[in-house]
Each structure stands twice: as structure tokens, then as C-alpha cells.
Amino acid sequence: MQKTMQKRRTLKELIVRSHAIKPDEKSVYLAALGFLKEDRKKAIREVLEKEIEEIGRVRAEAEEKKNALGEKYIRDLKKLFAIEQKKAMVREEEAEDVGAEDILNQLNSL
Amino acid sequence: MGGGFDTFGQSGGRDEVSRDREDPGLEVEKALAGDLEMSEDVSERVEAAEGKVDRQLEGAPINVGSKGVILAVLGDLKEGYEVSLGKVVDGVVDQVETLDKKTRDTLGALKNKYIYPEELKPLIPILRNEAAVWKIVALKTYKAGSGDYKAINVRLVKLGIDKDAIEDLQAFLGVKVDGQFGPKTVNALSAGLEWNFEVKAGDETQLDDNLSLERNKIERFCDGAGISEEYVGILVDQKVPIYILEDLPRDRLMVLLEFEEEYDFGLFEKELQLLQEIGGRSANPTTPESKRDLSKIMDKVKSSNPINRALLQYAFRNSVVMRWENLSEILYSPDYVAAYHLLHRGLLNGDPRRAIKLGSEIVKGEGFLSSQVKSGMTDGVVAKYLNKRGLEGVSLFRGRHVLLVSSNERYFHDDNLVGERRFGAEDMKKEMRESVGESGWVEQVTTEDTDSDEDISIKRREVLQKFLDTPPPMMFFFDGHGDKGKIGIAHPSKKAGMISAADFAKVIHERANLYPAVMGAPKDIYVLDECFANEFIRKVRGELGKLGKVDGVKPGAIFITSTAPGQFSDEEEKQKEGAYASLLKNKGLDLAGLDKAGEHFIYEV
Numbered sequence: 060m061q062k063t064m065q066k067r068r069t070l071k072e073l074i075v076r077s078h079a080i081k082p083d084e085k086s087v088y089l090a091a092l093g094f095l096k097e098d099r100k101k102a103i104r105e106v107l108e109k110e111i112e113e114i115g116r117v118r119a120e121a122e123e124k125k126n127a128l129g130e131k132y133i134r135d136l137k138k139l140f141a142i143e144q145k146k147a148m149v150r151e152e153e154a155e156d157v158g159a160e161d162i163l164n165q166l167n168s169l
Numbered sequence: 170m171g172g173g174f175d176t177f178g179q180s181g182g183r184d185e186v187s188r189d190r191e192d193p194g195l196e197v198e199k200a201l202a203g204d205l206e207m208s209e210d211v212s213e214r215v216e217a218a219e220g221k222v223d224r225q226l227e228g229a230p231i232n233v234g235s236k237g238v239i240l241a242v243l244g245d246l247k248e249g250y251e252v253s254l255g256k257v258v259d260g261v262v263d264q265v266e267t268l269d270k271k272t273r274d275t276l277g278a279l280k281n282k283y284i285y286p287e288e289l290k291p292l293i294p295i296l297r298n299e300a301a302v303w304k305i306v307a308l309k310t311y312k313a314g315s316g317d318y319k320a321i322n323v324r325l326v327k328l329g330i331d332k333d334a335i336e337d338l339q340a341f342l343g344v345k346v347d348g349q350f351g352p353k354t355v356n357a358l359s360a361g362l363e364w365n366f367e368v369k370a371g372d373e374t375q376l377d378d379n380l381s382l383e384r385n386k387i388e389r390f391c392d393g394a395g396i397s398e399e400y401v402g403i404l405v406d407q408k409v410p411i412y413i414l415e416d417l418p419r420d421r422l423m424v425l426l427e428f429e430e431e432y433d434f435g436l437f438e439k440e441l442q443l444l445q446e447i448g449g450r451s452a453n454p455t456t457p458e459s460k461r462d463l464s465k466i467m468d469k470v471k472s473s474n475p476i477n478r479a480l481l482q483y484a485f486r487n488s489v490v491m492r493w494e495n496l497s498e499i500l501y502s503p504d505y506v507a508a509y510h511l512l513h514r515g516l517l518n519g520d521p522r523r524a525i526k527l528g529s530e531i532v533k534g535e536g537f538l539s540s541q542v543k544s545g546m547t548d549g550v551v552a553k554y555l556n557k558r559g560l561e562g563v564s565l566f567r568g569r570h571v572l573l574v575s576s577n578e579r580y581f582h583d584d585n586l587v588g589e590r591r592f593g594a595e596d597m598k599k600e601m602r603e604s605v606g607e608s609g610w611v612e613q614v615t616t617e618d619t620d621s622d623e624d625i626s627i628k629r630r631e632v633l634q635k636f637l638d639t640p641p642p643m644m645f646f647f648d649g650h651g652d653k654g655k656i657g658i659a660h661p662s663k664k665a666g667m668i669s670a671a672d673f674a675k676v677i678h679e680r681a682n683l684y685p686a687v688m689g690a691p692k693d694i695y696v697l698d699e700c701f702a703n704e705f706i707r708k709v710r711g712e713l714g715k716l717g718k719v720d721g722v723k724p725g726a727i728f729i730t731s732t733a734p735g736q737f738s739d740e741e742e743k744q745k746e747g748a749y750a751s752l753l754k755n756k757g758l759d760l761a762g763l764d765k766a767g768e769h770f771i772y773e774v
Contacts, residue, residue, distance in 0.1 A: 077272070078265065078268075078269055078272075079268070079269040079270075079271075079272035079273050079276070080272075080273075080276070103276070106272060106275045106276055107272070109272075110268060110269075110272040113268050114265060114268060117261055117264045117265060117268070118261065121257050121258070121260065121261040124257045124260075125211065125254060125257055126211050128250060128253050128254055128257065129211035129212070129214065129215050130211070131250075132215060132246070132247075132250040133214060133215060133218040135246055135250075136218055136219065136222060136243065136246060136247075137218065137222070139242060139243060139246055140222045140225065140226070140239065140243060143238070143239040143242050143243070144225075144226075144229055144231065144239065147229075147231045147235035147236075147238065147239060148230070148231055148235075150235065151231055151232060151235060
């Protein structure tokens with residue numbers, strides 16, 4: 060639905076926006092618009108529209124993947140932090156217990 | 170702490186990934202940089218999550234050593250995440266590269282498929298049909314009244330060449346336009362293309378269907394058209410390739426025509442190159458390089474440039490045969506170049522007759538051309554010579570309503586004049602009053618040293634209003650600064666005082682509406698005693714062009730300046746001896762007389 064509502068781009072816009080046409084070639088294509096026949100323009104339009112559509116698709120897919128990666132990273136980050144924090148606390152408590160035992164042993168030896 | 174993991178130097182993985190990817194895809198990646206940024210909401214949430222963890226870690230009841238261990242673990246996680254992110258980016262780059270290649274290949278195929286090695290032929294529509302060309306030249310001698318004209322034209326129609334196409338060609342060649350191929354048309358065509366044959370009107374018809382054609386031409390044509398050689402002609406001699414032409418069967422003809430349709434498209438790249446080169450006819454035809462250039466020019470002439478076409482049509486209007494030598498002669502003639510420049514500037518209503526005539530006058534009249542023709546005539550030169558017409562009887566001062574607009578500056582760079590008013594001085598105004606006589610008057614708008622920006626702005630509006638209100642015949646005399654295509658009633662640093670060419674042109678245009686008299690004599694004149702007046706004039710001309718005509722006539726204006734294109738004002742060199750001082754010496758003259766005096770540049774825009 061959104062696609063059909065979108066304003067149709069002019070051929071000039073398509074050429075300007077094209078990623079495949081090199082910048083120095085764009086002027087050639089733009090100037091050619093003055094005398095190219097309609098069917099030739101149509102042929103170019105089809106190619107460029109397809110290009111934009113395909114690039115849009117690739118970008119959308121990439122966007123989706125990046126979002127998914129971001130979400131996963133946030134989840135993993137929180138989870139890992141919680142685990143690591145807990146592990147550290149346990150580790151420190153155990154270290155404290157070991158320290159207390161040492162003191163008692165030293166006292167007993169006196 | 171804050172700022173996420175980067176502050177600990179634990180991360181930066183993404184940067185490293187980017188550096189590692191210095192490869193052929195980098196250019197594409199850079200081009201896509203904007204699109205490859207993480208979407209804002211996710212990146213924000215990642216950042217927020219990292220910040221939160223940072224803060225929690227800071228407040229956690231564990232010792233510094235443990236915090237370091239946690240940071241290391243989280244750093245590894247982040248690095249892994251960024252490597253994955255980098256892979257996604259790489260994937261996009263690869264996919265876009267593949268897509269680009271595919272698109273370029275497709276576009277290239279659209280272009281290259283139809284580009285034909287011989288550039289010339291496509292430029293004349295009828296010549297795109299090679300088979301038709303052979304038919305055209307098949308009759309060597311035309312017997313008057315024998316019906317042969319009709320016969321060959323019937324054959325052309327069968328090949329898809331209609332009367333209109335023939336008429337177009339005849340118009341281009343400058344021969345009689347009757348839609349029928351006769352000896353004159355064929356010979357003009359032959360000469361233009363450097364073909365080595367000539368047809369005649371004779372006592373009897375001679376058919377010359379046996380044509381010696383270069384083998385590669387035939388092969389190329391057949392290959393491109395997707396037809397076999399037999400449809401173009403039958404090869405009857407291997408050693409000296411001679412083909413006998415045959416009529417094309419209908420179905421093959423359709424293939425041929427379809428090819429020609431597609432062929433149009435393939436032209437655009439080469440045709441564009443030619444179009445882009447038009448105007449660069451600076452070569453000297455006596456050098457070897459330039460002889461090669463001639464063939465380019467030939468192509469240019471036959472390209473779709475309407476100015477060249479119009480000029481050549483006129484130049485060859487009485488010619489039976491258009492020869493290569495004639496073409497080069499004309500193309501390099503200063504008259505032609507001058508005419509081209511006149512029409513190129515949209516002057517003379519595109520009339521080639523007037524352009525060539527005036528071009529010739531320009532060249533003969535002043536003998537200035539050899540260097541200027543090579544480098545291209547400047548706008549100023551064209552305009553100056555144009556103004557030799559219609560300036561008779563246009564008074565310089567007498568009877569004029571002078572609007573004297575001046576800037577507030579005082580002399581500072583001459584010991585004798587320091588402190589005196591530099592622009593619009595009282596003695597200048599007084600002399601003007603005397604010069605305009607009883608029927609004229611002088612009104613001055615000037616800025617003063619004490620004017621604030623607001624005062625200057627008000628005076629700027631006053632200038633434009635008075636400029637509009639002053640009835641013709643008017644002289645708008647500007648004595649002040651010019652800068653970057655604007656004129657300033659105060660120092661150029663005061664933006665409030667700058668009048669743009671667009672505003673100026675609007676008033677000129679509006680005056681044409683208000684006072685129809687400004688379109689005729691006595692015309693309004695505009696004296697610009699300022700630096701870089703030409704830039705301003707050029708811009709005014711451009712703006713006037715955009716504003717269009719008034720009652721079918723393009724409003725014009727006559728500008729007088731003492732500065733040549735690109736120069737500072739005369740005053741810079743001669744101190745007080747500016748345009749006005751030298752103008753006064755000629756105050757009794759009309760504009761034609763002033764032009765002859767040669768101290769000023771007169772431009773009509």
C-alpha cells in the first residue's frame with residue numbers, strides 16, 4: 060500500500076539517485092533525456108527503478124539483521140552482566156571466608 | 170565512568186573491523202555510509218543499555234579487580250557483536266556491488282548494442298537506413314521526365330523512408346525541398362558524405378545497382394541488423410567486393426526497421442559527446458591535428474545542434490552541391506563563428522540570415538577577430554557590435570530624467586582628494602543638470618556617512634521606487650561600488666545597500682509594462698560607473714531573459730560603462746577620471762556618436 064502511495068520518481072531523479080551510474084556518467088544520461096525516444100527512456104527507467112528497488116530490499120534486509128543483532132546484544136549484555144556480577148560476588152565472599160579461616164587458624168596456633 | 174565500554178579501551182572493535190575492510194568495496198561502502206548507520210532506535214537502545222550496565226557496575230558491591238574482569242568479559246561480547254554487525258555491512262556492500270555491476274551491464278548493453286561505428290550516418294535520420302542509401306544512389310543518370318524520380322522514391326517508401334524524411338534531409342542539405350530524390354539532392358548528399366560518385370540528369374536513365382561496398386561495412390550492417398548478407402546484396406566478386414542490391418522482403422525489412430528504431434537509442438552517448446564538443450571550434454585547419462578535427466566538426470554540424478543546422482541551411486541555400494571543402498571553409502570563417510555566437514546567445518530571434526550578415530559586418534568592420542574568434546567572442550564584444558545598430562539619435566543627456574544614485578564613500582587613497590566625496594559629488598550633479606537641458610531633470614539618491622543599516626535599507630527601497638517611477642527617457646546613473654554581480658549604494662560590506670541584478674532586471678521589466686515608450690526611442694540608458702560592471706550587466710541580461718517578453722517584445726536596456734569585461738572601473742586607474750568625466754566630454758552626442766568616440770562600452774541587453 061505504501062509503495063503505491065509513493066510518488067513516482069522522474070527519470071531525472073532516478074538517474075541522479077542511481078548508485079550504479081558513476082557520477083561522471085550521470086551528466087551524460089541527464090543530457091540524453093532531451094532527445095531520447097520515449098521507449099528508450101522507458102527502458103532506462105525500468106533498469107533504474109529495478110536498481111533502486113533491489114538496493115532498497117538489500118538495505119531493508121540489512122536493517123532487519125542489524126536490529127536483530129542489536130536486540131540480541133542488549134539481551135546478552137544484561138544477562139552476562141548479571142551472571143558475571145553474581146560470580147564476582149560469590150568469588151569475593153569465598154575469598155572472605157578463606158581469610159577468616161586463616162585468622163582462626165593463626166589464633167589457635169598461638 | 171560513563172560513556173559505555175569504549176572509555177575503558179575494551180572495545181573499539183567496530184573501528185578495527187572497518188579498518189580491516191580497506192578493500193575494493195570501500196568506495197561503495199563510503200557511498201553508502203549514510204545508509205549503513207545503525208537504525209537510530211536500536212543504536213540508542215544499545216547505548217542506553219551499555220550506559221545502564223556501566224552505572225550498575227560502578228555501584229556494584231565488588232572490588233575493582235572483579236569489575237575489571239567483568240569489563241573484559243563484556244568487552245569480548247561487544248567485540249563479537251560488532252564483528253557480526255560488520256559482516257552485515259560487508260554483506261550489503263557485496264550485494265550492492267553485485268547489483269551495481271548488474272545495472273551497469275544492463276545499461277551498457279542498452280547503449281553498446283546500438284552504437285554504430287560510423288557516427289555520421291545516424292545524425293541524418295535517413296542515413297540510418299543503409300539499405301535505403303544504396304537505393305538512393307542506384308540510379309546513376311536520371312532521365313528527365315522518365316518517371317525515374319518517382320521510381321526511386323517508390324523504392325524508398327518501400328524501405329520505410331517517407332516524404333517527410335526526404336524533405337527534412339533536403340532542408341538540411343539546403344537543396345530544393347520537394348520530397349523527391351533527384352540528382353541535386355543525391356549530389357548534395359554525396360558531397361556531404363565524401364562519397365565518390367556523382368549522378369546526373371541525362372538523356373537516358375542508367376541504373377547502377379552494382380555498388381562497390383567495403384566488406385566490413387556490409388558485415389557490420391548485417392550483423393547489427395540481424396539479417397544475412399543476401400538481403401543487402403549478393404556478393405558477386407570476392408576480390409573486389411561488389412554487391413548487387415536486391416529489394417528486401419517484407420519480413421526482413423521489418424527486422425531492419427526494428428533495428429533502426431533501437432539504433433536511435435544507442436546513439437545517445439556518442440551524440441552527446443558531439444553535442445558537448447560543440448563550441449570548441451578553435452582548431453586551425455592547416456595543422457594535421459585540425460584536419461582530424463574537421464571530421465569531428467563535420468559530425469557536429471550534422472548533429473542536432475539547431476544553430477549550426479540553421480546557419481548551414483542558410484549558407485548552402487543556393488548551393489547545388491555541398492562539398493566538404495565548402496563546409497570546412499564556412500565553419501572556420503570568422504563570419505560564421507561570429508554568427509554562431511550571436512545566435513548562441515539567443516540574439517536576432519534565431520534568424521540565420523541576419524546572424525551571418527551581422528557576423529560579417531562585425532568581422533569586416535573592426536578586424537578584431539583573429540584572436541577573439543579562436544578563443545570565442547566575449548559577450549561584451551558581441552553586444553558592443555550589436556549596438557552599432559539603432560543608436561543613432563538616442564541622446565545621451567539632452568531631455569533625460571536622470572536618477573543619480575550614489576554611494577557615501579569619500580576618497581582616502583589620494584592625498585589631493587582625501588575627505589572629498591568619491592561618488593555622486595555636487596559638481597557632478599550640477600554638470601548633469603546643465604547637460605539635460607530644460608526638459609530634463611536630475612534627482613539624486615545617495616547614502617551618507619551617518620546612515621545606519623536601516624537608513625541604507627530605506628534608501629535602497631527608495632532607489633528602486635524612483636527607478637520605477639522616473640518617466641522615460643531616463644538615465645539611471647550609478648556612481649558607486651559593484652561587487653559580485655550587485656551594485657551597492659553604500660560600501661559592499663553593507664548588505665542592506667546592495668541591489669541585485671535580479672531586482673534591477675525586475676524594475677526594467679516593470680518599466681516596460683508601465684511605459685511602453687522605453688521599448689522604442691528615446692531609450693532609457695543606464696550608466697554604471699562602478700567596478701565589474703560587466704558582471705552585473707550579464708546578470709541583468711540573464712534575469713531579463715527569465716522574466717520574458719512584454720507585449721511580445723523582450724524588454725531591453727542600454728548600458729554604458731567605461732570598464733571592459735572583467736576589469737575594475739576606469740577610476741581605479743585614473744583616479745577621478747571615471748566614466749562620468751569622460752562621458753561629459755561627449756555629452757552633446759547621441760549614443761552612436763559616443764560609440765564612435767570609443768571611450769565607453771555600450772551594451773544592449
